[in-house]
Amino acid sequence: MTLELVDAAAEPGLSRYAAIAAGLRERIAAGEWPPGTALPSEQVLAAQQGVAMATLRRALELLAAQGLLERVHGRGTFVRASLAGAPMLRFFRFGDGSGEVPASRIVSRRKVAAPAQIAQRLGLAKGEPVLHLLRVRSLGGKPRLLEDLWLPLPMFQPLAELPIAQWEDLFYPMYAQRCGVHVQRATDEIGFGTLGAAQAAHLALPAGHPCARVARRAHDLAGRCVEVRTTLGDAHAFHYTVQIT
Amino acid sequence: MTLELVDAAAEPGLSRYAAIAAGLRERIAAGEWPPGTALPSEQVLAAQQGVAMATLRRALELLAAQGLLERVHGRGTFVRASLAGAPMLRFFRFGDGSGEVPASRIVSRRKVAAPAQIAQRLGLAKGEPVLHLLRVRSLGGKPRLLEDLWLPLPMFQPLAELPIAQWEDLFYPMYAQRCGVHVQRATDEIGFGTLGAAQAAHLALPAGHPCARVARRAHDLAGRCVEVRTTLGDAHAFHYTVQIT
DNA sequence: AAGTGGTCTAGACCACTCT
DNA sequence: GAGTGGTCTAGACCACTTG
Numbered sequence: 001m002t003l004e005l006v007d008a009a010a011e012p013g014l015s016r017y018a019a020i021a022a023g024l025r026e027r028i029a030a031g032e033w034p035p036g037t038a039l040p041s042e043q044v045l046a047a048q049q050g051v052a053m054a055t056l057r058r059a060l061e062l063l064a065a066q067g068l069l070e071r072v073h074g075r076g077t078f079v080r081a082s083l084a085g086a087p088m089l090r091f092f093r094f095g096d097g098s099g100e101v102p103a104s105r106i107v108s109r110r111k112v113a114a115p116a117q118i119a120q121r122l123g124l125a126k127g128e129p130v131l132h133l134l135r136v137r138s139l140g141g142k143p144r145l146l147e148d149l150w151l152p153l154p155m156f157q158p159l160a161e162l163p164i165a166q167w168e169d170l171f172y173p174m175y176a177q178r179c180g181v182h183v184q185r186a187t188d189e190i191g192f193g194t195l196g197a198a199q200a201a202h203l204a205l206p207a208g209h210p211c212a213r214v215a216r217r218a219h220d221l222a223g224r225c226v227e228v229r230t231t232l233g234d235a236h237a238f239h240y241t242v243q244i245t
Numbered sequence: 246m247t248l249e250l251v252d253a254a255a256e257p258g259l260s261r262y263a264a265i266a267a268g269l270r271e272r273i274a275a276g277e278w279p280p281g282t283a284l285p286s287e288q289v290l291a292a293q294q295g296v297a298m299a300t301l302r303r304a305l306e307l308l309a310a311q312g313l314l315e316r317v318h319g320r321g322t323f324v325r326a327s328l329a330g331a332p333m334l335r336f337f338r339f340g341d342g343s344g345e346v347p348a349s350r351i352v353s354r355r356k357v358a359a360p361a362q363i364a365q366r367l368g369l370a371k372g373e374p375v376l377h378l379l380r381v382r383s384l385g386g387k388p389r390l391l392e393d394l395w396l397p398l399p400m401f402q403p404l405a406e407l408p409i410a411q412w413e414d415l416f417y418p419m420y421a422q423r424c425g426v427h428v429q430r431a432t433d434e435i436g437f438g439t440l441g442a443a444q445a446a447h448l449a450l451p452a453g454h455p456c457a458r459v460a461r462r463a464h465d466l467a468g469r470c471v472e473v474r475t476t477l478g479d480a481h482a483f484h485y486t487v488q489i490t
Numbered sequence: 491a492a493g494t495g496g497t498c499t500a501g502a503c504c505a506c507t508c509t
Numbered sequence: 510g511a512g513t514g515g516t517c518t519a520g521a522c523c524a525c526t527t528g
Contacts, residue, residue, distance in 0.1 A: 074525030245312035319506030
């Protein structure tokens with residue numbers, strides 16, 4: 001019998017659990033279970049997929065290890081909500097290490113046609129409409145980080161219209177709430193350089209001052225690049241720890 | 246028989262598989278299975294520990310995920326050999342990206358009493374004997390990296406006596422071969438600074454030139470810190486990519 | 491008390507490697 | 510072909526969370 005489930009698991013060469021994981025990943029990306037909500041229980045899913053519970057578990061554990069799901073003993077299995085708000089401070093250590101969230105001040109917001117390099121990083125065609133933002137982030141009243149952001153435009157239209165005064169300090173929760181965009185993972189590329197005159201002015205540093213540069217590409221649940229961001233900060237405040245194994 | 250195996254698995258509050266993993270980790274650290282050798286088969290280990298094979302498997306998978314073991318389908322489960330030779334280039338990109346190993350030139354080698362800060366990082370008492378090395382690493386004939394190393398001395402005595410001409414370009418395989426020290430993991434702390442006059446001279450750069458600084462602590466199988474190393478390189482050649490999830 | 495995920499068992503069969 | 514790890518099953522029992 002039994003209902004020929006459209007076997008999302010029919011991928012060739014994949015183990016049963018890997019195929020099931022891939023299928024679940026697609027259904028999550030398609031919005032069947034929005035971020036923060038619970039999946040059906042292991043029992044239900046196992047019956048649905050026609051496998052033993054242990055096999056279904058392996059699929060869930062795989063997705064949990066990849067950061068897509070979060071399993072909570074006694075409660076259920078949940079689709080992970082957006083990334084934590086301000087992990088940018090993981091790269092910088094300014095005077096006060098108090099977990100304070102940097103205050104955000106939008107310096108400029110413009111709708112523009114994507115330059116070639118930005119379009120390529122966003123996975124768009126050159127010239128597609130994007131939202132370009134410049135903002136300064138401060139700690140203890142002192143400007144510390146200068147950020148340059150590019151957001152694809154049909155998707156982020158609500159932010160093109162939202163009054164500047166109503167913007168939040170943390171962007172990712174705002175993306176989720178106002179645009180339904182959930183940042184699920186990001187890639188940060190670290191480099192060192194020096195500040196141009198205009199950049200230096202925003203940070204109250206002399207032109208030519210050494211700076212650390214973090215070039216981020218953020219991706220949503222479906223794997224699309226939804227944000228390109230370049231952050232500059234005083235190189236002397238930069239620090240980062242890497243575990244090698 | 247049957248020595249009352251000192252049930253390393255008797256830890257309270259640990260699941261059976263976690264306790265078994267901890268016990269195996271200790272036996273590996275104690276040298277029962279040297280790096281590169283195979284552990285007994287799952288069947289044998291399961292019988293030894295008196296658990297089902299699936300439980301034993303979980304223990305092995307845990308240790309494999311932690312990078313201590315390497316499992317090879319059809320061959321066996323192996324204790325991972327030392328870290329790859331020169332992962333320092335993961336942080337720098339000089340002209341040629343050809344996977345070339347940087348040539349090493351020892352600039353100085355001295356037996357000294359450990360300064361307080363070094364002793365602390367090595368987990369020694371201040372004043373304990375250590376080997377202090379300074380070396381320059383070059384690519385394509387050009388000096389690129391300046392390294393400052395501290396090695397605890399009873400342990401690395403063979404390197405205190407080895408003629409400089411016989412040193413290898415890669416240190417970790419040499420530690421393993423000559424001193425029986427196997428580097429299993431390391432922590433790299435990335436920062437930024439400027440070159441002092443002496444440092445700049447070694448790298449053929451002007452004094453005050455911006456540099457990236459990688460401060461490494463390397464640990465052996467038993468978790469002891471066996472090397473403290475600070476590497477300096479041109480800040481403009483620095484790059485590193487971080488995955489955030 | 492009911493429902494969830496976490497641990498564990500005692501098997502079966504398959505895929506890979508070596509000789 | 511013998512031995513290894515990889516996948517999968519169909520259960521049991523435990524620990525945690527919530528009504």
